[in-house]
Amino acid sequence: MLILTRKxxxxxxxxxxxxxxxxxxxxxxxxxxxxxxxxxxVHREEIYVKIANQDKDKKDDQQxx
Numbered sequence: 896m897l898i899l900t901r902k903x904x905x906x907x908x909x910x911x912x913x914x915x916x917x918x919x920x921x922x923x924x925x926x927x928x929x930x931x932x933x934x935x936x937v938h939r940e941e942i943y944v945k946i947a948n949q950d951k952d953k954k955d956d957q958q959x960x
Contacts, residue, residue, distance in 0.1 A: 899907055906916040912932055919926035929937050938946065 901907060901917045903917050903920055906914050908914050913935065914930040916928045916930075917925060918928045931937060
């Protein structure tokens, strides 16, 4: 895992077309902005896990029928 330190207003670039910017720092929370092409799917981790579990459950149901 690459670990980087950024200050308010600073950014990180991933590849040629993804940019992550620190927009705000509120106590223990950090607000970030993500600029990416529409074809790049971006989720918070807990949402990604929920979607992945739903997809897995759907596949399991299809295999049982």
